[in-house]
Amino acid sequence: MDxxxxxxxxxxxxxxxxxxxxxxxxxxxxxxxxxxxxxxxVTRFAHFWLDxxxxxxxxxxxxxxxxxxxxxxxxxxxxxxxxxxVNRWPLERHNWARRLGGYTAVVIAxxxxxxxxxxxxxxxxxxxxxxxxxxxGLMRYRFPMEFALQAPNxxxxxxxxxxxxxxxxxxxxxxxxxxxxxxxNRAQLGSLEAQLQPHxxxxxxxxxxxxxxxxPARADRMMGRLSDLLRLTFQRAPRAEVPLAGELEWLxxxxxxxxxxxxxxxxxxxxxxxxxTALAVPxxxxxxxxxxxxxxxxxxxxxxxxxxxxxxxxxxxxxxxVTDDGPGIDGDxxxxxxxxxGLSNTAARLKALYGxxxxxxxxxxxxxxxxxxxxxxxxxx
Amino acid sequence: MTKIRTVxxxxxxxARDKLRGFLVRHPACALVGEAxxxxxxxxxxxxxxxxxVFLDIQMPELDGFEVLSALEGQSLPYVIFVTAFNDxxxxxxxVGAVDYLLKPVAPDRFDQALERAEARLGQGAxxxxxxxxxxxxxxxxxxxxxxxxxxxxxxxxxxFVAVAEVDWIEAAGNYLKLHARSGTHLVRTTMKEIxxxxxxxxxxxxxxxxxxxxxxxxxLEPSSHGDQLVVLQSGEKLTLSRRFRHRLPxxxxxx
Numbered sequence: 001m002d003x004x005x006x007x008x009x010x011x012x013x014x015x016x017x018x019x020x021x022x023x024x025x026x027x028x029x030x031x032x033x034x035x036x037x038x039x040x041x042v043t044r045f046a047h048f049w050l051d052x053x054x055x056x057x058x059x060x061x062x063x064x065x066x067x068x069x070x071x072x073x074x075x076x077x078x079x080x081x082x083x084x085x086v087n088r089w090p091l092e093r094h095n096w097a098r099r100l101g102g103y104t105a106v107v108i109a110x111x112x113x114x115x116x117x118x119x120x121x122x123x124x125x126x127x128x129x130x131x132x133x134x135x136x137g138l139m140r141y142r143f144p145m146e147f148a149l150q151a152p153n154x155x156x157x158x159x160x161x162x163x164x165x166x167x168x169x170x171x172x173x174x175x176x177x178x179x180x181x182x183x184x185n186r187a188q189l190g191s192l193e194a195q196l197q198p199h200x201x202x203x204x205x206x207x208x209x210x211x212x213x214x215x216p217a218r219a220d221r222m223m224g225r226l227s228d229l230l231r232l233t234f235q236r237a238p239r240a241e242v243p244l245a246g247e248l249e250w251l252x253x254x255x256x257x258x259x260x261x262x263x264x265x266x267x268x269x270x271x272x273x274x275x276x277t278a279l280a281v282p283x284x285x286x287x288x289x290x291x292x293x294x295x296x297x298x299x300x301x302x303x304x305x306x307x308x309x310x311x312x313x314x315x316x317x318x319x320x321x322v323t324d325d326g327p328g329i330d331g332d333x334x335x336x337x338x339x340x341x342g343l344s345n346t347a348a349r350l351k352a353l354y355g356x357x358x359x360x361x362x363x364x365x366x367x368x369x370x371x372x373x374x375x376x377x378x379x380x381x
Numbered sequence: 382m383t384k385i386r387t388v389x390x391x392x393x394x395x396a397r398d399k400l401r402g403f404l405v406r407h408p409a410c411a412l413v414g415e416a417x418x419x420x421x422x423x424x425x426x427x428x429x430x431x432x433x434v435f436l437d438i439q440m441p442e443l444d445g446f447e448v449l450s451a452l453e454g455q456s457l458p459y460v461i462f463v464t465a466f467n468d469x470x471x472x473x474x475x476v477g478a479v480d481y482l483l484k485p486v487a488p489d490r491f492d493q494a495l496e497r498a499e500a501r502l503g504q505g506a507x508x509x510x511x512x513x514x515x516x517x518x519x520x521x522x523x524x525x526x527x528x529x530x531x532x533x534x535x536x537x538x539x540x541f542v543a544v545a546e547v548d549w550i551e552a553a554g555n556y557l558k559l560h561a562r563s564g565t566h567l568v569r570t571t572m573k574e575i576x577x578x579x580x581x582x583x584x585x586x587x588x589x590x591x592x593x594x595x596x597x598x599x600x601l602e603p604s605s606h607g608d609q610l611v612v613l614q615s616g617e618k619l620t621l622s623r624r625f626r627h628r629l630p631x632x633x634x635x636x
Contacts, residue, residue: 198466199439199465201465203396205485206396206486207395209399210399261393261395263393301418
């Protein structure tokens with residue numbers, strides 16, 4: 001698999017923790033819970049009171065109302081606690097067995113709490129409402145009696161909250177996958193842009209079409225090189241890093257084309273230390289640097305131009321330089337990285353791949369010319 | 382019948398080979414010269430004064446547009462632009478070019494362009510060419526590369542003046558006057574075009590008729606009419622008009 005993908009996927013494979021509610025939405029959700037449980041309380045009150053009326057009991061409105069509303073609001077509190085619980089300690093594939101015991105205890109504890117709350121609030125509210133002392137009956141029967149009703153409800157709520165959380169996580173994963181794909185495509189495009197410069201493509205085709213009249217064999221060879229380069233750019237899911245030797249091979253194809261196009265004007269020198277060829281470099285990293293050396297060095301002035309590509313190992317660092325003998329950069333070379341001579345893209349790729357461990361530096365040479373240095377971690381590809 | 386005296390300008394030898402091969406098939410044309418870069422092209426075109434030029438747009442030293450701006454009005458040949466990518470090609474056409482060819486150049490398109498040239502040739506010089514050229518150059522200036530040096534011509538000799546050498550630039554009719562360490566030089570271009578192609582971090586327009594090199598500014602001083610004067614290291618004083626005051630970097634403007 002493509003290393004770039006692996007790195008990014010590893011960070012997100014379990015998915016970031018997705019809470020049932022974001023802190024920003026806490027108050028709206030509390031309001032919704034309040035409204036829902038108020039509605040439950042009122043409808044239950046209506047149900048029981050109408051039942052009483054149907055049976056000819058006309059004095060039960062007050063006690064029924066207090067009973068149902070205390071039951072509903074205590075339920076709301078239980079629901080809110082369950083939300084927090086599922087949010088904090090969700091049951092997941094890898095931990096459900098361990099957490100099942102805890103959840104069983106929670107069901108019992110919340111049921112006891114619910115019943116106790118109803119009891120306490122009614123004992124308090126009945127006298128205040130002028131209904132006299134409240135009698136909940138024998139508590140040793142009350143608790144199990146309420147438990148029989150509450151336990152299935154609590155289990156259903158826990159299941160429902162989990163379903164909601166899974167739904168949100170799945171949606172988030174989809175979104176993240178779409179974003180990742182976008183990032184990948186952009187990274188891919190970024191590395192190809194330099195290769196598929198329309199000027200490069202059409203000037204090369206023009207040179208080939210010219211050779212067809214004078215030197216068909218050479219035209220054929222150049223067509224082969226151009227095809228090799230184009231094939232690179234069409235590669236699907238390319239590796240982010242390749243051995244320096246591979247990068248130099250591709251670069252050779254590009255330089256062969258440029259040498260045919262520029263004729264005698266262009267000289268290319270290479271000084272590659274043998275212990276560097278197996279080391280990893282970002283894919284297609286050299287071509288934009290050489291192209292920059294050509295367009296800002298050789299192509300800017302008439303007359304001969306030399307581009308030198310060198311690589312050496314310094315302990316755990318790999319240093320690759322591309323040097324031209326053009327006029328160098330007018331002004332501060334470091335600024336050229338941000339203001340863009342086509343190298344800002346390279347800087348961005350290094351940052352994405354290596355963080356601060358990969359650097360690109362530009363410097364004018366005292367005798368004229370520009371040297372671009374890649375400073376990378378020396379590690380096998 | 383006199384032949385159409387033609388010049389080919391392109392920096393790539395194979396591209397020139399190709400055009401030459403096409404051209405020799407036309408008995409009405411005579412290839413009188415070839416140039417491989419913009420500077421050589423200016424010298425060649427002024428010396429030969431050909432009827433027609435196939436002009437590459439992207440070239441070392443001077444690009445195709447710069448070659449045309451450097452030519453004196455009366456020595457302008459008919460132009461067929463040849464370009465790899467149609468980035469400015471349409472604009473080039475507006476300049477009044479006879480035609481433009483996209484690379485790789487196909488033989489039939491080449492013949493067609495040549496036919497157009499032959500038809501135009503009978504009509505004589507185009508008096509509007511220079512003016513139209515200036516307008517198009519102003520339009521495409523922001524998309525073109527930054528100016529790094531100016532081509533100046535004195536007593537028939539061409540040379541370059543690096544932008545860093547220039548203290549300030551003064552508008553002078555159809556020309557700009559470069560005030561440089563080596564003296565003053567005339568360049569044919571417009572304030573609007575050159576302003577768009579200079580690095581705004583290094584040059585600022587301070588007046589309808591002046592652009593200043595910020596490195597050369599010593600200080601600002603108030604002047605009699607509530608305007609300000611920009612005092613250069615050379616001692617020269619330039620008027621800073623209120624309209625352009627905001628274009629000066631803060632560091633200078635607040636001193």
